[in-house]
Amino acid sequence: MGKGKILLTGAAGYIGSHTWVELSQAGYDVVGVDNFYNSERDVIDRIGKILGKPVTFEEADCSDLKAFGKVFEKHPDIVGAVHFAACKAVGESIDKPLLYYRNNIVSLLNLISLMTEKGKKANIVFSSSCTVYGQPDKEHLPIAEDAPLKRSLSPYGKSKQMAEEILSDSVIAFPHLKVCALRYFNPIGAHPSALIGELPRGVPQNLVPFVTQTAAGIRDHLNVFGNDYNTPDGSCIRDYIYVVDLAKAHVKAIDKLLSDGCGNDAQVIDEPTYVEAAKTGRWFVFNLGTGKGLSVLELVNGFMKATGVNLPYEIAPRRQGDIEQVWADPRKAERELGWKADTPIEDVLRSAWEWQKTL
Numbered sequence: 536m537g538k539g540k541i542l543l544t545g546a547a548g549y550i551g552s553h554t555w556v557e558l559s560q561a562g563y564d565v566v567g568v569d570n571f572y573n574s575e576r577d578v579i580d581r582i583g584k585i586l587g588k589p590v591t592f593e594e595a596d597c598s599d600l601k602a603f604g605k606v607f608e609k610h611p612d613i614v615g616a617v618h619f620a621a622c623k624a625v626g627e628s629i630d631k632p633l634l635y636y637r638n639n640i641v642s643l644l645n646l647i648s649l650m651t652e653k654g655k656k657a658n659i660v661f662s663s664s665c666t667v668y669g670q671p672d673k674e675h676l677p678i679a680e681d682a683p684l685k686r687s688l689s690p691y692g693k694s695k696q697m698a699e700e701i702l703s704d705s706v707i708a709f710p711h712l713k714v715c716a717l718r719y720f721n722p723i724g725a726h727p728s729a730l731i732g733e734l735p736r737g738v739p740q741n742l743v744p745f746v747t748q749t750a751a752g753i754r755d756h757l758n759v760f761g762n763d764y765n766t767p768d769g770s771c772i773r774d775y776i777y778v779v780d781l782a783k784a785h786v787k788a789i790d791k792l793l794s795d796g797c798g799n800d801a802q803v804i805d806e807p808t809y810v811e812a813a814k815t816g817r818w819f820v821f822n823l824g825t826g827k828g829l830s831v832l833e834l835v836n837g838f839m840k841a842t843g844v845n846l847p848y849e850i851a852p853r854r855q856g857d858i859e860q861v862w863a864d865p866r867k868a869e870r871e872l873g874w875k876a877d878t879p880i881e882d883v884l885r886s887a888w889e890w891q892k893t894l
């Protein structure tokens with residue numbers, strides 16, 4: 536007997552695939568859903584290989600209510616959902632806002648209505664982002680969950696903010712809905728099996744896939760975007776979190792929502808947007824990071840040290856729209872979820888390199 540059936544949308548994606556493995560290994564029955572808009576079909580077989588058993592997968596577009604509804608008809612015993620299905624490239628979202636709002640907002644609306652239909656128990660873990668904080672003022676670093684939210688400039692960032700607002704409004708409206716919004720910092724690395732990992736299409740936009748492709752000789756050098764920021768070595772600072780550690784936080788979040796009486800979320804009470812939602816005791820927000828900021832140059836040097844591979848890089852102009860520095864205060868997740876990201880960064884960077892070598 537499993538611990539319950541969990542729907543995973545965007546299940547073939549980077550974080551989705553790692554979370555599938557962890558949920559399943561923790562005893563949940565996972566129903567994966569994806570439309571392969573930004574992922575590959577063979578990821579499903581690879582997940583089966585890691586788990587050593589057949590997996591349950593339904594191909595559907597979550598923004599298509601009818602198609603998505605069929606998944607619920609087929610699996611009426613779903614007790615919770617982890618919602619990853621979304622587009623995630625900041626730059627692309629500026630060129631294609633409607634794509635972002637359709638995929639990120641319409642999918643979420645469909646999920647909430649299908650989950651809350653007929654008064655069923657509805658538990659949703661939502662894939663949010665530290666982008667909701669924008670560039671925080673120095674006094675708010677490291678960022679805790681009650682730091683002010685700053686209006687995002689990109690449709691991608693706005694879609695994450697809107698999604699959190701839609702979810703918190705829904706918690707107030709549906710007494711049987713519980714939601715946990717997880718605000719990720721920068722997920723990196725790959726599964727130790729090297730069977731799943733990040734699969735960027737075309738030229739990678741994110742730092743670590745560009746690093747590993749450069750190390751592999753696919754790109755001739757890495758551009759470090761800016762060394763004149765107000766940081767110790769002049770390059771931007773982020774909180775890089777191992778994707779497997781991140782995946783494990785989703786298991787803890789589902790465990791929490793499924794347990795009865797999960798208690799009030801006191802720490803978001805200060806946030807005007809969420810005051811009423813937090814009072815319900817069914818709305819939770821967690822920052823998921825390591826609590827340590829790492830600069831781009833530190834990451835580049837750390838990669839070379841961890842792998843012994845040379846990484847040619849050049850200092851380039853700043854990238855437009857980049858945030859100077861941001862890292863998490865993850866203590867609330869440790870306190871309330873019993874979760875901590877503790878994989879050493881050298882191991883994380885090596886896992887990214889092992890994955891790159893298999894590609």
Ligand code: UD1
Binds near residue numbers: 666741772
């Ligand atoms: C941003 C968002 C994040 C979003 C992600 C999606 C913030 C704080 N984070 O991540 O919410 O989910 O985009 O893509 O807004 N860099 C280089 N050279 C490169 C690539 C990157 O120097 O070739 C630097 C960037 O300037 C940045 C760091 O590496 O300082 C990390 O960049 P990236 O991996 O793109 O992530 P974010 O921009 O932090």
